[in-house]
Amino acid sequence: xxxxxxxxxxxxxxxxxxxxxxxxxxxxxxxxxxxxxxxxxxxxxxxxxxxxxxxxxxxxxxxxxxxxxxxxxxxxxxxxxxxxxxxxxxxxxxxxxxxxxxxxxxxxxxxxxxxxxxxxxxxxxxxxxxxxxxxxxxxxxxxxxxxxxxxxxxxxxxxxxxxxxxxxxxxxxxxxxxxxxxxxxxxxxxxxxxxxxxxxxxxxxxxxxxxxxxxxxxxxxxxxxxxxxxxxxxxxxxxxxxxxxxxxxxxxxxxxxxxxxxxxxxxxxxxxxxxxxxxxxxxxxxxxxxxxxxxxxxxxxxxxxxxxxxxxxxxxxxxxxxxxxxxxxxxxxxxxxxxxxxxxxxxxxxxxxxxxxxxxxxxxxxxxxxxx
Amino acid sequence: xxxxxxxxxxxxxxxxxxxxxxxxxxxxxxxxxxxxxxxxxxxxxxxxxxxxxxxxxxxxxxxxxxxxxxxxxxxxxxxxxxxxxxxxxxxxxxxxxxxxxxxxxxxxxxxxxxxxxxxxxxxxxxxxxxxxxxxxxxxxxxxxxxxxxxxxxxxxxxxxxxxxxxxxxxxxxxxxxxxxxxxxxxxxxxxxxxxxxxxxxxxxxxxxxxxxxxxxxxxxxxxxxxxxxxxxxxxxxxxxxxxxxxxxxxxxxxxxxxxxxxxxxxxxxxxxxxxxxxxxxxxxxxxxxxxxxxxxxxxxxxxxxxxxxxxxxxxxxxxxxxxxxxxxxxxxxxxxxxxxxxxxxxxxxxxxxxxxxxxxxxxxxxxxxxxx
Numbered sequence: 001x002x003x004x005x006x007x008x009x010x011x012x013x014x015x016x017x018x019x020x021x022x023x024x025x026x027x028x029x030x031x032x033x034x035x036x037x038x039x040x041x042x043x044x045x046x047x048x049x050x051x052x053x054x055x056x057x058x059x060x061x062x063x064x065x066x067x068x069x070x071x072x073x074x075x076x077x078x079x080x081x082x083x084x085x086x087x088x089x090x091x092x093x094x095x096x097x098x099x100x101x102x103x104x105x106x107x108x109x110x111x112x113x114x115x116x117x118x119x120x121x122x123x124x125x126x127x128x129x130x131x132x133x134x135x136x137x138x139x140x141x142x143x144x145x146x147x148x149x150x151x152x153x154x155x156x157x158x159x160x161x162x163x164x165x166x167x168x169x170x171x172x173x174x175x176x177x178x179x180x181x182x183x184x185x186x187x188x189x190x191x192x193x194x195x196x197x198x199x200x201x202x203x204x205x206x207x208x209x210x211x212x213x214x215x216x217x218x219x220x221x222x223x224x225x226x227x228x229x230x231x232x233x234x235x236x237x238x239x240x241x242x243x244x245x246x247x248x249x250x251x252x253x254x255x256x257x258x259x260x261x262x263x264x265x266x267x268x269x270x271x272x273x274x275x276x277x278x279x280x281x282x283x284x285x286x287x288x289x290x291x292x293x294x295x296x297x298x299x300x301x302x303x304x305x306x307x308x309x310x311x312x313x314x315x316x317x318x319x320x321x322x323x324x325x326x327x328x329x330x331x332x333x334x335x336x337x338x339x340x341x342x343x344x345x346x347x348x349x350x351x352x353x354x355x356x357x358x359x360x361x362x363x364x365x366x367x368x369x370x371x372x
Numbered sequence: 373x374x375x376x377x378x379x380x381x382x383x384x385x386x387x388x389x390x391x392x393x394x395x396x397x398x399x400x401x402x403x404x405x406x407x408x409x410x411x412x413x414x415x416x417x418x419x420x421x422x423x424x425x426x427x428x429x430x431x432x433x434x435x436x437x438x439x440x441x442x443x444x445x446x447x448x449x450x451x452x453x454x455x456x457x458x459x460x461x462x463x464x465x466x467x468x469x470x471x472x473x474x475x476x477x478x479x480x481x482x483x484x485x486x487x488x489x490x491x492x493x494x495x496x497x498x499x500x501x502x503x504x505x506x507x508x509x510x511x512x513x514x515x516x517x518x519x520x521x522x523x524x525x526x527x528x529x530x531x532x533x534x535x536x537x538x539x540x541x542x543x544x545x546x547x548x549x550x551x552x553x554x555x556x557x558x559x560x561x562x563x564x565x566x567x568x569x570x571x572x573x574x575x576x577x578x579x580x581x582x583x584x585x586x587x588x589x590x591x592x593x594x595x596x597x598x599x600x601x602x603x604x605x606x607x608x609x610x611x612x613x614x615x616x617x618x619x620x621x622x623x624x625x626x627x628x629x630x631x632x633x634x635x636x637x638x639x640x641x642x643x644x645x646x647x648x649x650x651x652x653x654x655x656x657x658x659x660x661x662x663x664x665x666x667x668x669x670x671x672x673x674x675x676x677x678x679x680x681x682x683x684x685x686x687x688x689x690x691x692x693x694x695x696x697x698x699x700x701x702x703x704x705x706x707x708x709x710x711x712x713x714x715x716x717x718x719x720x721x722x723x724x725x726x727x728x729x730x731x732x733x734x735x736x737x738x739x740x741x742x743x744x
Binding site: 011012013014015016036057058060064065068069071072081085087088089091092093094095096097098099100101102104105107108109113124125126128148151152153154155156193194196197200201253254255256257282285286287321322323324325326327328329330334338341342343345346347349350352353354356357368369 | 383384385386387388408429430432436437440441443444453457459460461463464465466467468469470471472473474476477479480481485496497498500520523524525526527528565566568569572573625626627628629654657658659693694695696697698699700701702706710713714715717718719721722724725726728729740741
């Protein structure tokens with residue numbers, strides 16, 4: 001019991017898994033994939049984050065562009081309420097519409113409505129083949145246009161990951177590797193399915209990339225080559241943390257049509273503030289990680305500038321029809337900004353729902369909602 | 373304004389649609405498909421039901437087995453509360469985790485929490501090719517075993533529709549057509565994707581069918597031939613209503629592993645009650661429409677027998693890990709049975725959520741919850 005980290009059941013007939021919340025997501029992936037099963041949600045933190053944490057935050061990740069987010073795979077929950085009472089919501093069935101959907105209300109509630117003790121997940125068959133192509137562009141805007149054009153061409157890539165020049169420079173300095181270092185931006189597109197489907201989709205992707213400004217593409221057809229392409233993407237977080245240990249990692253999500261305009265806006269705002277910004281993220285679903293690279297020597301005045309910059313970045317995202325947070329949640333760091341997106345009447349409803357589940361306010365107190 | 377039945381915007385760049393609730397789902401499908409876009413939720417009532425109704429009931433339908441249900445495509449809602457106040461929940465972005473997920477709480481709330489005035493839907497690219505195969509079996513159990521085996525073979529059909537002998541007999545009498553009339557059960561499997569993917573998946577499906585007792589299969593590779601296969605499935609509801617104008621159409625959803633056992637149980641219970649039962653439905657996701665064919669001449673005593681049979685059918689589904697309702701919702705007809713599935717503490721939470729949204733109980737009063 002101590003770590004609540006057991007996979008309780010993998011049901012190959014019903015394509016479901018029953019797990020305790022402490023199971024590390026990457027370990028669940030490995031156990032399932034060995035049996036030809038697939039749990040698509042794939043936060044970049046999968047090797048350290050847990051299924052329980054992923055459900056509490058409604059984690060997204062790399063494969064959401066085709067497969068959706070954690071919410072789309074949670075069938076049922078066992079939850080301890082603030083009273084100590086244990087409730088069971090949802091059913092281990094593919095459809096279920098009896099009463100209100102308390103299960104999906106609990107997903108993403110950040111530990112403020114209850115504590116999960118068992119999670120039933122929907123699985124799908126593991127796609128047999130995966131292929132990837134890395135596109136090199138002169139500009140971030142060309143990468144954004146390619147992302148939109150892939151959708152118009154009818155493609156549903158399973159990942160469509162973006163890195164801008166500042167991110168690529170940080171990775172080059174950190175890894176001493178040169179892949180993509182000559183580009184102004186890169187896009188890593190991954191597709192999956194049957195061998196024939198993957199080959200066909202990679203061809204279409206390459207045509208779309210070339211037509212939208214990719215000056216080079218590198219295709220990976222085996223796992224080793226894919227791993228090499230992904231090494232750049234995987235190095236971003238440690239590279240940026242090395243460059244700026246106090247970096248602020250934002251998590252806006254935009255309509256795809258606004259990506260190019262938003263990226264240009266982040267550069268303008270960064271220049272005005274005199275603080276560098278690096279952009280990377282899940283461009284296929286419009287989810288950008290805007291990293292404000294706070295200088296190590298920042299004094300109080302400089303930190304005020306950083307705070308203004310963060311506010312401006314979030315306000316711009318909301319003004320363009322986007323959201324403050326695509327997948328990280330609110331917690332305490334985005335709490336001061338929640339009102340930028342959630343109007344008073346909607347916030348009042350959320351607070352009232354919180355009171356229903358936790359009248360005394362003892363579950364994860366002080367999270368999500370700004371002080372009254 | 374009168375019918376609230378306008379498609380307000382189809383956004384081909386962002387793959388979203390903004391619609392009023394009175395739009396007929398089938399009309400939305402047609403408008404989107406003409407542009408190469410796809411809104412997968414496909415209730416059998418698509419030609420008459422509306423998007424607003426589908427969202428209020430979290431409608432499922434024929435294509436849920438691969439593509440999920442209405443909830444999975446609702447990004448944002450404009451809703452009028454009981455107070456008259458208009459709220460906006462969700463964002464027109466692919467990911468969004470700011471605050472509680474009121475949007476998905478409203479989906480499936482059956483008009484008891486608020487009234488939708490605008491709905492923003494997620495779209496995907498239209499799969500270019502669709503293929504279908506109809507399997508004929510001696511027994512319903514063989515169809516259920518084939519359904520499980522398709523999943524084990526790694527297939528994600530976009531539809532996997534079942535009809536038992538009683539359903540086939542009713543269709544034969546109603547349409548005077550003979551397709552499937554010699555079978556004890558049929559399964560209609562539809563796949564989609566690229567031409568190569570469809571061809572490959574149909575081959576695998578036929579191998580799986582043959583290995584699990586299909587004594588015949590009929591493949592349709594063009595729209596006309598598919599339409600002929602579907603004509604049997606489409607005729608079921610009018611055929612059963614002609615046979616039994618007072619039929620009770622249940623909507624249980626089971627773990628796939630329990631389908632064969634549940635089908636056998638329905639026949640036992642029907643025999644005990646002396647009332648015929650016809651089973652059909654979305655077998656791929658375990659969602660069976662169990663139709664109790666109430667005789668036209670049923671007197672009060674006979675109707676008591678029908679009610680006992682319905683109770684037994686629902687209790688058996690819940691006992692096997694299933695749910696009372698996969699896609700139809702509770703309304704008033706399943707209200708007396710809600711307690712079979714939802715325990716008191718969970719029901720109390722739902723009632724408390726209702727009070728938050730509608731303290732005076734003026735929205736769709738008397739629906740879902742049994743009287744206190």
